[in-house]
Amino acid sequence: MMARTLFSCAFVISLAGLAAAQPALRFPPSVEAGAAFSVSTAGSGDATLYVVGPGDALAHKVHLGENVAFAADELHNAGHYVAILVAGSSPQSVQFDVVASRKPAAISFLAKPSRLAVNRENGISGVAYIFDVFGNLMLKPEEVSFQLSDATGGAQSRSAASHEGVAWVQMNSAPKAGPAQFKAALDSVHATRVVEQVPGDPCSIRMSARPASGQRVLLQTDPVRDCSGNPVPDGTIVSFTETFQGRQSTVDVPLKRGVAETELPAENGAVISAAAGVVLGNEIRWSGR
Amino acid sequence: MSADLRNVNAGHENANRGASRGIGVILGLVLAIGTVALIAIGTIWPNQSDSGVAEPNARVIISASSPQDAVNDLLQQIARREWHSAYELLGNKGEFSETEFKSDLTGEYGSLRSYAMLNQFDLQPLRASADQAEIRAHLIWSSVVGTFEDSRDLRVVRNGRHWEVSWPIVKEARVPPQVIPVNYLRWDVIYRGPEDDWGAQDVEAPHVRIVAMHPMDRAGEVILMGEILNEDVVPAFVTVKASLLDSKGNALGTEDAFDKISHVLLPKQVSPFRIDFHNIRMSQVDSIRMQPSSNLVPASADPVIGIESQKLNPVPDASLTGQLVNQSGQVVNVAHVIGTFYDGGGQIVWVADQYPSRALLPGTPVPFQISLPADISNKVKTYRVVATTYISSRIQ
Numbered sequence: 158m159m160a161r162t163l164f165s166c167a168f169v170i171s172l173a174g175l176a177a178a179q180p181a182l183r184f185p186p187s188v189e190a191g192a193a194f195s196v197s198t199a200g201s202g203d204a205t206l207y208v209v210g211p212g213d214a215l216a217h218k219v220h221l222g223e224n225v226a227f228a229a230d231e232l233h234n235a236g237h238y239v240a241i242l243v244a245g246s247s248p249q250s251v252q253f254d255v256v257a258s259r260k261p262a263a264i265s266f267l268a269k270p271s272r273l274a275v276n277r278e279n280g281i282s283g284v285a286y287i288f289d290v291f292g293n294l295m296l297k298p299e300e301v302s303f304q305l306s307d308a309t310g311g312a313q314s315r316s317a318a319s320h321e322g323v324a325w326v327q328m329n330s331a332p333k334a335g336p337a338q339f340k341a342a343l344d345s346v347h348a349t350r351v352v353e354q355v356p357g358d359p360c361s362i363r364m365s366a367r368p369a370s371g372q373r374v375l376l377q378t379d380p381v382r383d384c385s386g387n388p389v390p391d392g393t394i395v396s397f398t399e400t401f402q403g404r405q406s407t408v409d410v411p412l413k414r415g416v417a418e419t420e421l422p423a424e425n426g427a428v429i430s431a432a433a434g435v436v437l438g439n440e441i442r443w444s445g446r
Numbered sequence: 447m448s449a450d451l452r453n454v455n456a457g458h459e460n461a462n463r464g465a466s467r468g469i470g471v472i473l474g475l476v477l478a479i480g481t482v483a484l485i486a487i488g489t490i491w492p493n494q495s496d497s498g499v500a501e502p503n504a505r506v507i508i509s510a511s512s513p514q515d516a517v518n519d520l521l522q523q524i525a526r527r528e529w530h531s532a533y534e535l536l537g538n539k540g541e542f543s544e545t546e547f548k549s550d551l552t553g554e555y556g557s558l559r560s561y562a563m564l565n566q567f568d569l570q571p572l573r574a575s576a577d578q579a580e581i582r583a584h585l586i587w588s589s590v591v592g593t594f595e596d597s598r599d600l601r602v603v604r605n606g607r608h609w610e611v612s613w614p615i616v617k618e619a620r621v622p623p624q625v626i627p628v629n630y631l632r633w634d635v636i637y638r639g640p641e642d643d644w645g646a647q648d649v650e651a652p653h654v655r656i657v658a659m660h661p662m663d664r665a666g667e668v669i670l671m672g673e674i675l676n677e678d679v680v681p682a683f684v685t686v687k688a689s690l691l692d693s694k695g696n697a698l699g700t701e702d703a704f705d706k707i708s709h710v711l712l713p714k715q716v717s718p719f720r721i722d723f724h725n726i727r728m729s730q731v732d733s734i735r736m737q738p739s740s741n742l743v744p745a746s747a748d749p750v751i752g753i754e755s756q757k758l759n760p761v762p763d764a765s766l767t768g769q770l771v772n773q774s775g776q777v778v779n780v781a782h783v784i785g786t787f788y789d790g791g792g793q794i795v796w797v798a799d800q801y802p803s804r805a806l807l808p809g810t811p812v813p814f815q816i817s818l819p820a821d822i823s824n825k826v827k828t829y830r831v832v833a834t835t836y837i838s839s840r841i842q
Contacts, residue, residue: 272650355679390679392631392747394715406754407831411712411747413629422754434675434714
């Protein structure tokens, strides 16, 4: 592959160096990718037209003085091309560009992060890359619309003009936890990603205690919620600590169905507290009831 | 003249050689006699020292003619894992079965003890009379996570011409057959696949944060201690790596918290970590680069381990003791206890750990003891203990 590319380059350079000044080829300065077009030639006799560009190299047998037709999709990779007409010992060359087609066909959409806490200002970023049907990045400015809609139907919309084929926005995460659909659209083309908006830190932890069997005390939290009222996900660790006469008992308990529950030794006068991460809950002095 | 002198010298040399041979023979005889005498002394009055090295290849059991001999023989059999031979040496076989004796020593349920070998023991005579003696056996077992110790006070009773050890059996706790309902909470992860669009995002790595860090210069090495918090809503497999940098920014050393950390952190869970840098002094260090990392991993929220009756014990046996209570229905084969110790200002002054040797059965307390250096124990005002668990059925 590398050798072929090097050979192509060397071939183009050597032919271009030999090219005569008189223009027998009339290529338009730019051609839309995938479009059919033709170019005129001057003179008489047979010649070979070589067209070399990014990812494409083709040859046409031509009769000088007639038009050379390029079929649709024949040149579809956007970029800078060189056409060399070889007739006898006087090759001629012209350069032209193939540009992305005007119709967007695909959006590659990067949404970050895939998971974040609720109520984060500009916490979500979306970057859209616009491509035509041949996978060429569309460099001309386009207005891309972005929409972030959460499970409750709330939505934020923004639009951004693409620059060199890329458009981006930042969005706020919603106060309500749940999966949000993040959509980037341009004309009829769109791409959707899912952003998981998760509850924040517990806002407060309220714990109650009651006697359990076998000289134990049953500790249970109320349903734990964040400061926006979202239930904190199951599995979040709540640490219970009991201190009594210089001794301490602790247990890390995961929330199950929104509450954390455990048993510790029942000691009259023991002080029991609860915490989750860096958030502290209430404190109880156990008196046996 | 010179010829005469040579003859005289030759005569002296011959005389000297004869004298040297005589001394050599005498020396050889003395050494031989001394060796025989020492062997005889050693046989008649055997070694009464109070320590030994377990010799797994030793096969000969000499009839115990002293309490130390009896204990030594027993412990050698235990070191060779010759449970039947060891059991046969006991004087109180009627009190328990051979199976109970074996499970006292090896534990059950695939605990750390099950795969440990008795590596060394020390014997300390406590009392002795003509017919019985009491000896404290300090057993040092080697395991995959290092050594652990076990101390037994052995009563040794004379039986005719022999001495027999009464083994103080510790019967392994058993849980009666039952059904324990458990609401399992578990996270599974589907990662991005190779056929996904390149723009499709993978699952986000959990967000973790170092919430405390304290370097310490101790005994010519730098010790980094701290705490890491999983502030996400998904479980995280965390590691903490640190590099010590000199004034030019060059790395003096890079280490990570190998087993002085709880690697799997559930949401909002905090783990201590400790990283030891050997042969680096604090005076060489200009700055420290911390590199916490996390991966999203499938995990289970169970089992829940209560850490009860935690108590700081003062010097000379400075330690933190307590009991682990498995509040779930699954047997925990190996538990790992990590303690974080703080001074009066809330600064971390020490992180230490211990692996209890016995399995954690549901609802059955298992003691643990985390040793503290004497100078550190004086500074400790508060502490926090976490326990991690290893369950063989999950590893398979």
